[in-house]
């Protein structure tokens with residue numbers, strides 16, 4: 426996409442096709458409500474469209490820009506929701522840290538989905554379930570060294586995917 | 595530097611970064627790391643990932659990534675297309691608004707807004723015009739609802755409320771449930787026509803509502819002229 430990436434209607438369609446899944450995933454993770462998540466994604470593309478001329482691909486990717494808009498939308502929706510007594514009786518505005526935590530969680534979970542099944546499997550068994558390597562190896566019918574090497578390549582794959590997703594440590 | 599021994603150790607570095615190596619193996623690996631900047635660099639990279647793992651919930655990533663509703667893209671595209679078409683009219687309207695800017699900028703939201711629904715200008719068009727009347731001087735809210743195959747397109751015009759106020763719009767169906775139509779932030783001096791859309795069919799829309807600040811205003815969507823105060827439900831016939 427060239428300068429003014431969202432200045433044409435067709436660009437919005439292309440941007441939607443490319444990024445709506447991720448944006449919706451993050452919105453749902455942080456708002457925990459399908460209706461609000463849908464609203465957030467819609468609002469994000471409309472704001473992007475209205476500000477399309479201001480998008481500068483020299484500064485960052487379209488994806489990064491859309492995520493920055495979505496982050497603001499989520500904050501707005503979170504605030505709007507917090508004034509409803511059902512959700513937050515204290516009336517305290519939601520702070521930004523839980524949102525950043527939600528973004529991080531969503532990124533890591535999404536990266537986990539994208540790495541190979543074999544890699545994800547050994548990370549789940551050894552790390553999340555804390556099972557011994559020998560036991561996992563027996564279950565999978567592979568040598569223990571293979572489990573170890575899959576853990577190594579799994580972490581590397583995860584790093585690559587996170588970098589692709591724009592994660593910076 | 596890379597040595598033969600690196601190859602032996604390399605694939606243990608993941609388990610090491612996760613703290614999974616038994617003491618003897620860990621000690622032996624650490625002895626290697628001391629003399630091997632390459633492997634140290636690799637451990638650093640893997641540790642950067644390892645510290646992120648606790649943030650992920652394995653139950654969540656075991657499930658497929660959630661997808662937005664299939665028609666959301668169409669609704670957004672339709673809203674964008676409509677907004678593009680209306681650009682000219684919007685600019686005209688803005689000039690009109692600026693002429694009264696002084697009044698608008700000093701007015702606050704009324705405690706109670708009385709909403710009056712007026713019939714659309716052309717009775718034959720399926721478009722619904724909803725006007726919010728009896729507002730304090732300088733405040734104006736009205737909306738136009740258009741039927742589409744994807745649902746309902748809403749053009750909402752707001753002026754004179756506190757700058758920065760978040761306005762969330764929804765439609766209420768005949769069954770009483772709410773369908774979000776999007777939100778916008780009202781700013782002084784900016785274009786204040788918001789184009790929104792909802793999946794709810796106009797023919798099944800009973801009312802339109804706006805949350806502004808912490809208030810909710812609901813207007814029935816029908817042909818009759820009806821007054822409502824705040825969130826009280828009315829039979830619009």
Ligand SMILES: [Zn+2]
Nearest residue numbers: 600630632633
């Ligand atoms: Zn080495």
